[in-house]
Amino acid sequence: MRVLGIDPGSRFCGFGVVEDAGGTRMRHLAHGVLSLGEERPIEERLQLLHEGLARELALHRPDIVAIEDVFHARNARSALVLGQARGVALLAAAQSGAKVRSFSPSTIKQAVTGTGRAEKEQVGRMVSVLLGVAFAGRLDATDALATAICGILRANDPQEAVARSPRGDWRVALARRFGK
């Protein structure tokens, strides 16, 4: 199983590709940052974002695209700007045929460090440890790789598997129908 994690932004977009190597072992395949140009109009940056992600998705053909979900933002304006980039990333993921999974920031931190309130440095160190790769200097794609790792670990989690099985879905549908 292969997961491509996306950390979308309106000026830079990080991505990271991680493969399941059995159990909790994982293999780093690629990571990078798409630069969208700060001076361009937003619609051109979104077009660059879509082209860049479509290229990476076609290259790596992930089974799952993992993306951070956002519930909080400095203000409505920054949430809207972030939402625009996230919408285009979700579109590119859906168009590639991959399954899409959203994870909250705390779920991602919990998955890679064991605590939902980890600092950015701790997340970076654990990304290196879990992937067995020493990243030199500041790694802009850390969040994207952490999101991809979370996608792998959650997909392998038996609890998650039950919740997503046909029987699980059927129970949820039934509960919804009868208001339980």
Place this chain on the structure above:
Amino acid sequence: MRVLGIDPGSRFCGFGVVEDAGGTRMRHLAHGVLSLGEERPIEERLQLLHEGLARELALHRPDIVAIEDVFHARNARSALVLGQARGVALLAAAQSGAKVRSFSPSTIKQAVTGTGRAEKEQVGRMVSVLLGVAFAGRLDATDALATAICGILRANDPQEAVARSPRGDWRVALARRFGK
């Protein structure tokens, strides 16, 4: 000149196409609402939105795509959800080759009613008057048509034309460069 106005949402997306008929006269060409399905995952709804808008853009070939800008929202969550739809709409517009223009809600209301604080009903009545079409019943695409009308009127505004002329751009670039 032809303008396609978009009122993007994550469940419904209104669109309206208006053509310049000389002076302040305008011709209604089309309007409609894309239904994205409330039960689908967001990435599928965004894919339906992109396909639907791409189809309308290919059909009507507007010179300008006009879209409402949003600065306020109930909360960061609703701004993010709206932003996702807006991002996909901006992408479809850019991919069509049309110029993109964003207008604040008050600019749109000002353009069609003369006041930036007009009620929804007043906007609806003026859309009917300006386009010379009596719309029966509730019109879901009113906001999209109002945005398209704003796009026509602002493009014909001499003030706007100066600001967007090559010379205007050159002055802005120079002022930026020298920090004026």
